[in-house]
Amino acid sequence: MTTSRLTPRSRGLRQSGGLTEDRIWARLRGGAVDGWKVRRQHPVGCFVVDFACVPLRLVIELDGGVHERDEVALNDHYRQQEIEALGWTLVRFTNAEP
Numbered sequence: 001m002t003t004s005r006l007t008p009r010s011r012g013l014r015q016s017g018g019l020t021e022d023r024i025w026a027r028l029r030g031g032a033v034d035g036w037k038v039r040r041q042h043p044v045g046c047f048v049v050d051f052a053c054v055p056l057r058l059v060i061e062l063d064g065g066v067h068e069r070d071e072v073a074l075n076d077h078y079r080q081q082e083i084e085a086l087g088w089t090l091v092r093f094t095n096a097e098p
Helices: 003-015 019-031 070-085
Strands: 039-044 047-053 058-063 089-094
Touching (some): 019 039
Parallel strands (some): 058 089
Antiparallel strands (some): 047 058
16 A cells, blocks of 8 residues: 555544544644654554654554454564564554553
């Protein structure tokens, strides 16, 4: 799937984000972290990631409770490997983390 085909999905995900994602976004948006611009629900390869800082090639993923299920965790692992193979660093936080 090309980036342009992911754009409508990205927009939809931005509009339907959860409370934790909205709170994190309020702290990251507009270059609030050392002036680095962070994008929300941004296409990286064939995936849409929660947050991405393009100049740093950094992806931040927020994982809710469903990510504790074995099949979801395995899918996350493969997804992370593919994103990192594209030259990105991916860090994960659970929704329960402060």
